[in-house]
Amino acid sequence: MQKKKIIQKILVLAAWLLVGSGMIVLLVAANRKEQGHVCKEVRIVIKGDGEQFFVDKTDILHLLNEAAQDSLTGMPLDQLQLSKLEHKLEKGVWIRDAELYIDSKDILHVLVTEREPIARVFTRSGASFYIDSSGKQMPLLEKESARVLVISNFTGARKWNKSDSAMAKDIKLIAQTVNASEFWKRQIAQVDITPAGTYEAIPVVGNHLIRLGTAENIEKKLARLFLFYKQVLSKTGFDKYDIVDVQYAGQVLGVHKDGAATAIDSVQLAKNIEELLERSRQQMINDSLVQAQQNIWKVDTTAKPYVPVVIDTVRPSNPILTKTANPIPTKSQKAKPVVPKAKPKAVMHRQR
Helix, strand or coil, X not given: CHHHHHHHHHHHHHHHHXXXXXXXXXXXXXXXXHHHCECCEEEEEEECCCCCCCCCHHHHHHHHHHHHCCCCCCCEHHHCCHHHHHHHHHCCCCEEEEEEEECCCCEEEEXXXXXXXXXXXXXXXXXXXXXXXXXXXXXXXXXXXXXXXEEEEXXXXXXXXXXXXXXXXXXXXXXXXXXXXXXXXXXXXXXEECCCCCEEEEECCXXXXXXXXXXXXXXXXXHHHHHHHHHXXXXXXXXXXXXXXXXXXXXXXXXXXXXXXXXXXXXXXXXXXXXXXXXXXXXXXXXXXXXXXXXXXXXXXCCCCCCCCEECCCCCCCCCEECXXXXXXXXXXXXXXXXXXXXXXXXEEEXX
């Protein structure tokens, strides 16, 4: 028994030695390969979340050659420091992530993910910058301008205080909410910061001003505004009110030029829609039932013997026709139906 255990240990040790030797051989072979090969080509791929790209391949290649202090094409593979090159690219303000690798054909692949601007912010001092989805500030582009939401009257201070940082988070939230909807992305062109620290939006269609209040519950506010557009302004015109105020929960406030305000309860608008739909459904049900009764039953004053028909009056929207003189009452019936003892003047029976 002990002899078997010794043999097993020797076999396991030999297996590990073989694995280790194989790893060393592969490393040496790879090292020799790099020493004998040079970078034949640099292929750059740019990924972005938006509709346009803000960095190009020429800029990226320039950053890589600058970090390597020489042209990458023709450089020995063992001299390429991929981690250093990645770090150089990621220091670029418009680049969010970078990945580099060399394939079996000695081609250097560069995969770059750029930052996505969500708003352009104008400060009270006249400066301007972009912010991305993480809230990071980015400088303006020399080649082109990003088509994003405009935010005005932000602080021009170099160092933000607690209030400025909170406002920057609000701006990011408003911009992300607007950009998440194709309708609002096209309808809201600009958001102004008021001296009171609240927000007002300027629409593309209509000469009214939209008072949003704070950034709290911004999705619900825009939902009420959309309902107001659909149920009111689509019929009266988008220039009927000078100010549309959605900052108060559960309602929309329309203000005319003369200062008169009209409150429109968005909850009531939704209820009105539901009531109309319910009336339509109920009318269709009633019409169908009347038609069905006319086709199946008729009044006959001479038929003998008669067969009384009992109609369940508890559920008038769905009458149940029972062809028996002594029906068994159900739990849904309030009272036991009364069967007449004498022959009625008019009875109903199945048409033959």
